[in-house]
Amino acid sequence: MKKNLTAWLCLLPAILFLGIFMVYPLFDVFVYSFEEGYNFASQSFWGTGLYNYSYVLHDPFFIQALKNTFIIVIITVPLSTGIALLISLELSRIKVLRDFFQTVYFLPYVTNTLAVGLVFMILFKKTAYSDGLISILIQFFGGPSVDFIDGPYAAKMFVMCFYTIWIVMPFKILILTSALASVNEMYYKAAIVDDTPKWRIFYKITLPMISPMVFYLVITGFIGAFKAYSDEVALFGTDLNAAGMNTIVGYVYDMLYGNSGGYPSYASAAALILFAIVFTITTINLMVSRKTVYYQ
Amino acid sequence: MKIVLEHLTKRFPNRNKKIKGDVIAVNDFNFTIPDGKLIGLLGPSGCGKSTALNLICGLEKPSEGKIIFGDTDVTELAPEKRGVGLVFQNYALYPHLTVYENIKFPLENLRGDKKLSKEEMDAKVKEAAKLVQIEELMDRRPNEMSGGQQQRVAIARALVKRPQVLLLDEPLSNLDARLRLQTREELKRIQLETGITTVFVTHDQEEAMSISDLIVVMKEGVLQQMGKPQDIYDDPDNLFVASFLGTPQINVFNGRIRNEKVLIGDAVVLDVKGAKDGEVFVAVRPEGFILDEDGPFECGYENREIMGRDTSLIVTHPDFTGEKIRGIIPSDAEVKISDGKVRFSLKRGKVHVFDGNTKERIRL
Numbered sequence: 268m269k270k271n272l273t274a275w276l277c278l279l280p281a282i283l284f285l286g287i288f289m290v291y292p293l294f295d296v297f298v299y300s301f302e303e304g305y306n307f308a309s310q311s312f313w314g315t316g317l318y319n320y321s322y323v324l325h326d327p328f329f330i331q332a333l334k335n336t337f338i339i340v341i342i343t344v345p346l347s348t349g350i351a352l353l354i355s356l357e358l359s360r361i362k363v364l365r366d367f368f369q370t371v372y373f374l375p376y377v378t379n380t381l382a383v384g385l386v387f388m389i390l391f392k393k394t395a396y397s398d399g400l401i402s403i404l405i406q407f408f409g410g411p412s413v414d415f416i417d418g419p420y421a422a423k424m425f426v427m428c429f430y431t432i433w434i435v436m437p438f439k440i441l442i443l444t445s446a447l448a449s450v451n452e453m454y455y456k457a458a459i460v461d462d463t464p465k466w467r468i469f470y471k472i473t474l475p476m477i478s479p480m481v482f483y484l485v486i487t488g489f490i491g492a493f494k495a496y497s498d499e500v501a502l503f504g505t506d507l508n509a510a511g512m513n514t515i516v517g518y519v520y521d522m523l524y525g526n527s528g529g530y531p532s533y534a535s536a537a538a539l540i541l542f543a544i545v546f547t548i549t550t551i552n553l554m555v556s557r558k559t560v561y562y563q
Numbered sequence: 564m565k566i567v568l569e570h571l572t573k574r575f576p577n578r579n580k581k582i583k584g585d586v587i588a589v590n591d592f593n594f595t596i597p598d599g600k601l602i603g604l605l606g607p608s609g610c611g612k613s614t615a616l617n618l619i620c621g622l623e624k625p626s627e628g629k630i631i632f633g634d635t636d637v638t639e640l641a642p643e644k645r646g647v648g649l650v651f652q653n654y655a656l657y658p659h660l661t662v663y664e665n666i667k668f669p670l671e672n673l674r675g676d677k678k679l680s681k682e683e684m685d686a687k688v689k690e691a692a693k694l695v696q697i698e699e700l701m702d703r704r705p706n707e708m709s710g711g712q713q714q715r716v717a718i719a720r721a722l723v724k725r726p727q728v729l730l731l732d733e734p735l736s737n738l739d740a741r742l743r744l745q746t747r748e749e750l751k752r753i754q755l756e757t758g759i760t761t762v763f764v765t766h767d768q769e770e771a772m773s774i775s776d777l778i779v780v781m782k783e784g785v786l787q788q789m790g791k792p793q794d795i796y797d798d799p800d801n802l803f804v805a806s807f808l809g810t811p812q813i814n815v816f817n818g819r820i821r822n823e824k825v826l827i828g829d830a831v832v833l834d835v836k837g838a839k840d841g842e843v844f845v846a847v848r849p850e851g852f853i854l855d856e857d858g859p860f861e862c863g864y865e866n867r868e869i870m871g872r873d874t875s876l877i878v879t880h881p882d883f884t885g886e887k888i889r890g891i892i893p894s895d896a897e898v899k900i901s902d903g904k905v906r907f908s909l910k911r912g913k914v915h916v917f918d919g920n921t922k923e924r925i926r927l
Contacts, residue, residue: 451655453651462673
């Protein structure tokens, strides 16, 4: 009992802070989402029910945000993981200049977001003085002038996904190179002696051996992409609804503080919808992983 | 399949850049491994025996020399083209695959006209599993098995393609003492049953002696002696081979030859015809000591260790080079001690004399 008391006392600060700043707000969000017509000023509401959910799900801005988020998730998670795996494999194979390339690939991780944003502006934004580097390149090859930041939806989405992939890549490469390095050399030697084709060594030995790390990256990648918001702001500014590039988290923020702000009930409902989506996807991931991921 | 090594040399660049010159792991190997035999590559750790094995296997490329399998020069051939089976020291079983999948793995790599049907593979896997007696473990994963069982699976995986040469790197070093005894007999049985030319690497002389048809003794990359275990034991070419083989170790004394007689201290222990005078090492096998009250060789008595069948007599002598002199005598022998001294005569075939400088054998 005395031992228990010490343990609880040690845990108390964490429990208090988590309780006040995490658990209580979560509970509050849940409650808000069912309170209809909640008014910030008077702290009052008309009644309870599912109206908030219905409103959010019928809001064209939310539908747009949902669509954007899903596109970002579906494109960036597999692509970034796949490209990172490819780069890590090649990195682990070369000897000369390996450290150099490792540093190059890691640079985005330590680069200031504002600096990155500036670079992307130069690359993609059309201004009075320049069409943007990429657009100039496209025109050089006979293509049309494309405005990636304020132009067509596909162009904007391309920049968005490109940016997201680029920004999450360093961490994935870091994790995957260390995972690859931890695979014992003797498995490869054994496979070589047994005349195993290269693709089969990768598919049958390397991939299962690093599967826990790949799975970790996929799960965190999904969750991270579903929570995308700040990168969108960095590229398209704060009025994401006008740019048509809003995400679910962006929608939640706008409902709370944006131009159309002051609707905590709608924000809560949207947040809970996002939670349900992330929960479902993660559960599916876990179920798939049980069959495919090998833990030593 | 006969294996011939011709002037086989492997150099590695030195890691320590201050020292110029390469590390020579395998130095000018010339020998023939006869078909269908079990060969033990024996030497202390770091002597290059694993490198020699890797050269035969093809995982390392030789700096110089040739490797010939049967009539084919395989020096430039990649390991997968040589038709060898390799068992690693840590077995290298794929941890995410079951025993069945592990053994089947090499078969699934067969392509072209060698490609097997599912039934053929299944039959071969079962045959290999039966050979090493692990049929009931097929669904296990490597980490669910004991070291000995993993070892068998590794051997089965190496044998399933019916290689012409089976190579084993320290096959028994990860097993406990009991299992080691059992497994080495198993190894011998499997080798006899399959008739595959087998080369195994070990630092344990007992292991090499007990199951090998031929032993190759190595030291610092240089071949010391090759021959049948008993021949090498009875007739070592140099002091290293004599000391490396046999437990308890051979007892080495500082001695000299004067007037065709071998002396340790002042005691004349052997007559040698035609030998030149000079400083020598006299090495006496533990079983070479015979209790003899009138014997020429006097030692200080220290202790006796009873080991059941035999007794190990521990004695001292000022000219001894090691720490403890051990003589093995029958346990019913009566040890006469006078003044703390005990006298021996030495059995002729159990005493070897080596040159004091070169440590090469002086044949008597």
